[in-house]
Amino acid sequence: MPATAHLLVAPVLLPMGTAALMLMLGEGNRRLKAVINTASTLTGLLLAVWLLLRVQADGTAALGVYLPGNWPVPFGIVLVADPLAVFMAVLAGAVGLAALLFALARWQHAGVYFHVLFQLQLMGLYGAFLTGDLFNLFVFFEVLLAASYGLLLHGGGLARVRAGLHYISINLLASLLFLIGVAVIYGVTGTLNMADIAAKIALIPPGDRGLLHAGAAILAVAFLAKAALWPLNFWLPPAYGAASAPSAAVFAILTKVGVYAILRLWTLCFPADAGGASAGFGGPVLVWGGLATLAFGAIGMLASQQLGRLAGYSVIASSGTLIAAIGFDAPALTSGALFYLASSTLAGCALFLLVELIERAREVEEGPEDLDDGNYALPAFLDAEPPKGINLDDNEEALIGRAIPAALAFLGVAFTVCAMVIAGLPPLSGFVSKLSMLQALLDLGSAPAWWLFTLLIGSGLFAAIALMRVGVRHFWTAQDRPAPRLRVVETLPIAALLAAALLLVAQAEAVLGYTRATAEVLHAPRLYIDAVLGTRTVPNPVKGAQP
Structure with a gap:
């Protein structure tokens, strides 16, 4: 086995080892922890990019199947890239690195174990995406959920505790359903390996298919609750708004973990050739449930008066779009949905980061710059009689020559780009993805x-109206508000996320080519099944020893 084959497990082991190291450092050394956390997160992103480039260059169903315990499939743990x-x-x-850089300015100081929880969150995310069996999917789900409980409560406060109790309760119930669904499927198929389950579904006797479908439905409820399907999404706006x-920026992709699980298992286990009633099982439920969720999210955005809740409803709308697209079982639609998944996640993450900066700008107390009481001398160019032809505002002050503060200009431009991407307005990535769909x-x-x-x-129109209304309230009607003070480390991740969204447009053909190839692999599950089941253990180098 080449040495590079072991890099497949590195995205999971790296954050786990980093979290253990930072726990050993104790409660102090926050600066050192910040450096270690940043280096580990950046390395994890580079590893993921390397894996993607290898998959793109390989052009096959799977870059590799890694057996951490060297047990034969389907009896051992399996990781699939x-x-x-x-x-x-x-x-x-990408989302993790951006959120971490933003947290280095202020939020890392609000709790002792922020860096540890953050790395455990990344470990759960990477593991959930790379695992090839249901039980370890459950394990990584629990890891990322446990970390998210701590991150949601990070910083304290009554609002976070109240929202956190609802969030924890619904996710504990979803975890229970997850475990029940896994147990039922194991009882029917005798395996937990995803590829092996998919290979055996067509062979299940008709008398056992009802039990199989019941287990799959229970499992789907757990995934859909995490994916914020209506009416199971009542917890999301208050929880994400209070975090x-x-x-909240990292939570923007947590919802997509449920979408990923549905996409992975539904296309793998219930394709058109699954046999009998199992062919396309649950597809109409995904379509109509996704449509209801999309409508609910769009109306929620239009009705929201707080920017944080609006961002939460935008996540719900994006989840509804993806779930509905999955249910059609159409490769071309899945391709556009994957492009939309990347675009909406990047924009949603940036919007959650912008929420704090915009709200902070509103909370800045007005100082003597207002000059309303006449005790301060006006600048000469304002005190003098304005020349003829100069435009005046409502306070008889000249509009020409006013400089827009850099911080306010950044917030305005960043919010505008976010709004255009979320609403799907041309020519940004949200428009490209929606046009493809x-x-x-x-x-x-x-x-x-x-x-x-x-x-x-319609949802794009609702989102545009809601975000335009917020922009007017925060930027156009706040002329006398002092400019906010922003740190570079806070603006850099937002700029990077929006630059990534713009890069999706610049490289739209290449990205759509990748998503089309991905959709073709998803809707031809035999490629994945053969790649996993055809993997063999590595022989023991000791002569005469059993592998």
Whole structure:
């Protein structure tokens, strides 16, 4: 086995080892912990990018199947790097690095174990995307959820505790359903390896298919609760709105873990050739549930008066779009949905970071700059009689010559880009992804396809109205508010996320080519099944020893 093959497990082991190291450092040494955390997170992102480049160059169903315990498939732990897994891993690494850089300015000081919890969160994300069996998917789900409980409560406060109790309760219930669903599927198929389950579904007797479908439905409820499907998403807006900015930014991709699990298992286990009633099982539920979720999220954005809750409803709308697209079982639609997944996640993460900066700007107390009481001397160019032809504002002050503070200009431009991406306005990545999906829906031509077509356009209009209203309130009607003070380490991750969204547009053809190849692999599950089940253990180098 080449040495590079072991790098497949590195994205999981790296954050686990980093978290253990920072625990040994004790409660102090926060500066050292920040350096270690940043180096580890950046390394994890680079590893994920390397895996993606290898998959793209390889062009096969899977870059590799790694057996950490060297047990034969399907009896041991399996990690699989296929196009979808590494795509999600890169997205998780990018969001994680941006949130961490933002947290270095302030939020890392609000709790003792922030850096440890952050690395455990990344470990759970990478593990959930790369694992190839249901039990370890459950384990990594629990790791990332346990870390998210601590990150949600990071910084304290009554609002976080109240929202945290709802968040923890719904996720504990989802975990219980997850475990029950896994147990039922294991009882029917006799295996927990995803590829092995998919290979055995067509062989299950008709009398046992009802039990199989019941287990799959229970499992789907657990995933859909995490993916914020309506009506299981009541917990999301208050929880994400109350969380600290870097925690909420990471949570933007936590919801996509549920979407990923649905996409992975549904296309793998219930394709058109699954046999009998198992072919496309649950597809209509995904379509109509996704449509209801998209409509709920769009209306919630329009009704939101707080920017944090608006950002939460935008996450719900994006999840509804993805779930509905998955249910159609159409490779062309899945391709556009994957592009949309990347675009909406990057924009959502940036928006959660912007929420704090914008709200902080509103909380800046007005100082003597207002000059309302007449006790301060006006600058000469304002005190003098304005020349004829000079435009004046409502206070009879000249509009020409005013400089926009750099911090306010940054917030305004960043918010505008975020709003355009989320609303799907041209020419940014949100428009490219929605256009790709709309073209695929036109080709389908069914009634549900027309509903999704209409809701994609309508939700974009609702999002544009809601975000425009927020922009007017925060930027246009606040002329006398002092400019906020921003740190470079706070603005850099937001700029990087938006630059990544712009890069998606600049490289749209290449990205769509990758998502098309990924969709083709997903909708031809035999490639994944053969890659996993065909993997063999590595012989023991000791002569005469059993492998």
